[in-house]
């Protein structure tokens with residue numbers, strides 16, 4: 001979920017990327033001015049974020065994972081991680097956490113170089129990853145603000161029951177909303193929340209149209225490397241805003257026009273000349289060498305047509321939409337439906353469907369050393385997807401924001417071997 005004012009500056013920019021960059025920069029600038037303007041903020045996480053609810057109180061969301069990945073793209077994460085490790089955080093801890101803590105201990109200067117305000121509230125929506133809880137336990141010791149936790153039941157058997165929904169709605173009504181009222185000094189305004197949720201649904205429709213455009217051949221988008229730009233506003237601070245609606249409308253127009261012209265995706269070196277491979281990717285990307293990583297794929301004509309990472313902040317392509325007629329219920333369903341809250345069989349089912357629906361050549365997993373939430377079970381998932389689709393799987397390893405775990409030569413070798421395997425398989429089919 002980057003903006004484009006980072007070390008990927010040589011990346012060819014689409015208009016939507018420039019628009020997105022400006023939105024994110026303006027958000028950071030507003031946060032930096034908070035001590036003068038009196039704007040209050042809520043630190044919260046991407047999966048299960050309650051952006052519309054937060055914004056309906058005129059509070060500003062701050063997403064620590066976004067700060068970490070943005071810091072990594074600007075080459076700052078190495079030093080922040082070193083600060084956290086000096087404080088005793090182990091090498092195996094999620095590097096988003098260490099990057100965030102290092103940033104905080106180094107003056108809380110955000111990725112754009114402006115100081116971030118301390119949180120007025122820590123709001124933890126607990127969706128699947130245990131690290132989220134530990135992360136805010138640490139922050140709780142550092143700040144004096146209130147903390148509220150929304151416990152989101154895990155979708156162990158792949159369904160959301162009425163009692164699960166009620167359980168989350170009750171917490172929203174009895175715990176989260178009173179906390180937001182107290183921090184903001186405003187009363188809960190359900191009409192305002194409904195308006196925001198209606199805007200969310202419009203933006204979600206357009207995002208899904210963009211993601212589904214990858215069914216075309218050639219695909220007009222890359223749904224992983226390009227995809228992280230596309231999800232930026234809706235997964236971070238902008239869901240429910242007019243800017244998000246405008247951004248996704250413009251993005252959809254841009255992508256549909258590329259599709260009409262039969263063009264491939266924009267890559268770091270400009271439009272892709274020929275689509276040679278269509279891949280589904282599981283796992284987050286590496287952020288410290290994002291451009292180099294992307295180029296390895298683009299240089300081979302490998303396009304990612306679907307990815308699970310672009311679903312961490314909402315699985316909209318499976319049909320979920322925020323619903324203004326059921327405001328709290330739909331927020332509850334959103335939290336429970338996030339990718340990190342889905343069981344392994346559900347994840348396998350999604351991957352198999354992506355391979356079939358997008359006619360992909362196979363599944364490639366980018367296993368992230370320090371992210372247990374994604375990495376656990378990935379080899380089993382790979383074998384299952386291979387078995388169910390008959391298409392080959394590949395496996396590479398890197399890290400989110402720790403540059404020590406990005407071995408370019410190793411990744412390139414493995415990627416090339418995997419693509420050769422696909423070619424051999426194709427040759428075998430046509431022999």
Ligand code: SF4
Nearest residue numbers: 094129131371372373
């Ligand atoms: S372990 Fe993975 S899912 Fe959990 S906070 Fe870290 S990066 Fe996010």
